[in-house]
Amino acid sequence: MAAGKGADDRIAELVESILVQTPLKAAGFIVTIYGDVVEPRGGVVWIGNLIETCAAVGISETLVRTAVSRLVAAGQLLGERAGRRSYYRLSKAAGSEFAAAARIIFSGAQEENWQLVHLAGAEAEETMQALERAGYARLDPRLAIGPARQAPPLAGGLILRADSPDPKALAAFVRAYWDLAPHAAAYRTFLQQFAPVARLAEKRSLAPATALTMRLLLIHRFRSVLLNDPRLPAAALPEDWPGREARRLFATLYRHLSPAADDHIARTFISGSGALSAVTEDTRKRLSLLETQAL
Template identity: 80%
Template sequence: MAQGNEADGRIAELVENILAETPLKAASFIVTIYGDVVEPRGGVVWIGNLIDTCAAVGISETLVRTAVSRLVAAGQLLGEREGRRSYYRLSKAAGSDFAAAARIIFGGPQAESWQLVHLRGADAEERMQSLERAGYARLDPRLAIGPAREVPGSADVLMLRADSPDPKALAAFVDAYWDLAPHAAAYHRFLAQFALAARLAETSPFTPAAALTMRLLLIHRFRTVLLHDPRLPAAALPKDWPGMEARRLFSAVYRLLSPLADAHIGRTFVSGAGPLFAITGETEGRLALLETQAA
């Protein structure tokens, strides 16, 4: 019993330290809950589950209800009632966004070539800003370059593939147009925060509820860092790029925590149709993808 209490204390201290270093916003954390827990299990959940899950990381019921209302107003969630209970589902547009994010988080690195994008039309500046948020570098007011992947708002654009056989020239080009230092720092912080989580997941008896809390913090932080990263092709990155190690750590810890976390979901999370499944084809597919990345 003493060992169990000691492990619980270390886990609670780790959660507290992560929250102190990187405070949570209610709406953003609720988005993480939907992406990790709800979307692969049908997309609908009782608000009481959101309240209980957020309480474990210090987010009050009032903040949860306010955040849910704002997500509804923004068109990301749709409310429905069954008796006295309120349930919320993802809107179709939000579901598409979640699916795209899940492919990035669980699918591993993808882009290995480059793409020039020339914007046409009167709204070029607005679309250029969207490209920059997606990791592209602006070359002039209508021309951007970035990893060869789907372009936000791809109508009325000219796309050309580009490549360089010279690693030194590629490194110099990246240095000129991307500042990778803030992204490297974010990955290093992620590694520092969750290295202990990896050791605890291997050696300490997490409760199912604590396993879910830690997994949600893990994916919330990794999602935040990864989706801000321009995710350049591997050949353009420094050899000691910490994103690779961060992905391996994320993959390993997520898989270690999942049996207990998924069991907790199956026992406690409900939609209007009944309990959510602990395991689905989509959750199994995610774990299978991660297994190939943890080595």
């Protein structure tokens, strides 16, 4: 069924509500556009597409151009011209960062093991802060514990694997060293924002441009919540952990929005060599990974 005026009005209300609750920053949203739309389709896009896509969420052309300039200065984007048009591609370093984030966002895999990291050397505090950003808990100035994900490069450090055979002891340990309440609240906000979108999308097909806007808001918010979450092993999380439901909602709604969103991309987005593809091997892989996680 095509989207009627009522559905369009409701979608506009939902977009406005999401933006009021969690305002966007131009640079962050442009990073989301690259990660979701551009990177799996070659990494290059016309700045006009960025301007048009950002306008749908209230970000002005001036803010887009300023943000792009800052991303270029930060080494994340590289500019190129073809005739009168300016195109921007991801730098190699940014592409590697995007690929790592995409694996976390789309795979849904959780590390089930723990590891202790003991730091040595003069840069221990800097490395400790990097570990904390990756979800580790600081036990003392040189000792951290967290999920057994890849640790930052260690200069003379030591990594030890840790077991957690007693669920009650593990739960008590987690309560002592991680404050999960802010992360649970962030997941609940995500659910509150996007569950109405999912209900509406199930009843009405959205216009392609609207579907892309919604998918970008969806992944922008989920990415922010997920990458700030310490992503502890499942056994350490409460039974009612809202992150599980949030992931199921993300997977379901992302898959539902993708056919129309990808159609809009193919019809409107361009690089210096032509139109971006609706579907690529990378986009197929993403949807396949989400299939088993959906509601």
